[in-house]
Amino acid sequence: MKNSIGAKTIIYPTPVLIVGTYDKDEKPNVMAAAWGGISCSNPPCVSISLREATYSHGNIKLNKAFTLNIPSKDQVTEADYFGIVSGRDEDKFASTGLTPVASELVDAPYIDEFPLILELKLVNTLELGLHTQFTGEIMDIKVDTEFTDARGNPDIKKIKPILYDPSGMAYYGIGEFMGRAFSIGKKFKD
Amino acid sequence: MKNSIGAKTIIYPTPVLIVGTYDKDEKPNVMAAAWGGISCSNPPCVSISLREATYSHGNIKLNKAFTLNIPSKDQVTEADYFGIVSGRDEDKFASTGLTPVASELVDAPYIDEFPLILELKLVNTLELGLHTQFTGEIMDIKVDTEFTDARGNPDIKKIKPILYDPSGMAYYGIGEFMGRAFSIGKKFKD
Numbered sequence: 001m002k003n004s005i006g007a008k009t010i011i012y013p014t015p016v017l018i019v020g021t022y023d024k025d026e027k028p029n030v031m032a033a034a035w036g037g038i039s040c041s042n043p044p045c046v047s048i049s050l051r052e053a054t055y056s057h058g059n060i061k062l063n064k065a066f067t068l069n070i071p072s073k074d075q076v077t078e079a080d081y082f083g084i085v086s087g088r089d090e091d092k093f094a095s096t097g098l099t100p101v102a103s104e105l106v107d108a109p110y111i112d113e114f115p116l117i118l119e120l121k122l123v124n125t126l127e128l129g130l131h132t133q134f135t136g137e138i139m140d141i142k143v144d145t146e147f148t149d150a151r152g153n154p155d156i157k158k159i160k161p162i163l164y165d166p167s168g169m170a171y172y173g174i175g176e177f178m179g180r181a182f183s184i185g186k187k188f189k190d
Numbered sequence: 191m192k193n194s195i196g197a198k199t200i201i202y203p204t205p206v207l208i209v210g211t212y213d214k215d216e217k218p219n220v221m222a223a224a225w226g227g228i229s230c231s232n233p234p235c236v237s238i239s240l241r242e243a244t245y246s247h248g249n250i251k252l253n254k255a256f257t258l259n260i261p262s263k264d265q266v267t268e269a270d271y272f273g274i275v276s277g278r279d280e281d282k283f284a285s286t287g288l289t290p291v292a293s294e295l296v297d298a299p300y301i302d303e304f305p306l307i308l309e310l311k312l313v314n315t316l317e318l319g320l321h322t323q324f325t326g327e328i329m330d331i332k333v334d335t336e337f338t339d340a341r342g343n344p345d346i347k348k349i350k351p352i353l354y355d356p357s358g359m360a361y362y363g364i365g366e367f368m369g370r371a372f373s374i375g376k377k378f379k380d
Contacts, residue, residue: 129235189280
């Protein structure tokens with residue numbers, strides 16, 4: 001039996017996307033965003049939603065660029081910290097000892113120690129209410145060579161990313177392999 | 191050392207969102223979408239991106255509504271099937287034996303057997319290129335009572351959802367608990 005629980009923001013899973021930006025003084029900042037996802041294949045785009053009150057919101061408006069940094073499970077504590085404090089008040093790179101690297105493609109920094117990086121150019125801004133949705137075109141992806149498969153693509157089993165549970169407000173790792181996409185479902189085909 | 195792998199659509203994780211719609215003859219259809227995520231807290235919204243070529247794309251344009259159905263791991267084969275064939279060619283409810291239920295809130299069907307359901311009213315359409323991004327306002331969430339925690343909220347450990355790996359084109363389950371959000375990161379605070 002299904003119960004109605006009202007209009008809450010719950011889907012499973014949501015990502016843990018660490019958004020990298022520069023402020024007006026070119027100081028690098030990072031924040032955590034779980035509201036977002038891939039939004040187009042061609043051009044390749046990701047959309048993320050930030051509250052106007054965040055420091056990163058103004059930085060994206062200013063520079064029209066951001067990075068997305070995907071943490072490994074060993075970086076879950078740093079990722080959570082990035083969502084607790086504001087870059088207005090603390091230097092989050094200094095606090096965590098992580099290293100900002102200037103993207104050569106967009107006006108935003110990325111985290112050297114994180115395994116998977118996306119560099120994005122802002123292509124659309126949509127006001128939805130409490131959150132502003134920023135859509136960025138992916139200019140490049142960078143991945144640490146130790147975390148790739150035989151073809152040089154990112155390997156989820158080596159990267160060991162994390163996910164966010166918006167109902168329980170907690171992080172989880174990636175679990176067991178459940179099957180190949182566009183394959184296991186063929187058994188239902190006419 | 192980081193390698194550039196070009197502008198691909200890879201983040202970890204992406205969700206497996208089963209989109210429920212009616213066609214022009216009120217026939218229920220479902221398709222799988224991994225391009226999407228929560229996009230606003232107030233009003234509560236989710237954005238999903240579909241190619242114009244899909245049957246569901248036209249259905250959403252027509253009815254200005256859709257549901258999102260979150261599968262449990264035992265439903266991964268059905269979820270994959272929903273992304274392989276078009277509702278133009280096959281009746282996906284008949285093929286899988288799943289049961290469509292008419293939402294009382296929006297003009298769209300949901301899957302009775304899936305544990306977590308969102309009912310959405312279309313509030314924005316954004317053309318991004320190959321994909322159209324549909325943003326829906328969440329009117330209600332329904333969850334099977336056996337899958338809730340002590341407070342009646344969805345329990346990720348009982349629902350056992352799946353995630354999609356766009357690099358390896360495969361499904362994975364949810365792994366181990368990694369910590370409480372807005373909590374474990376406090377150790378880095380000044």
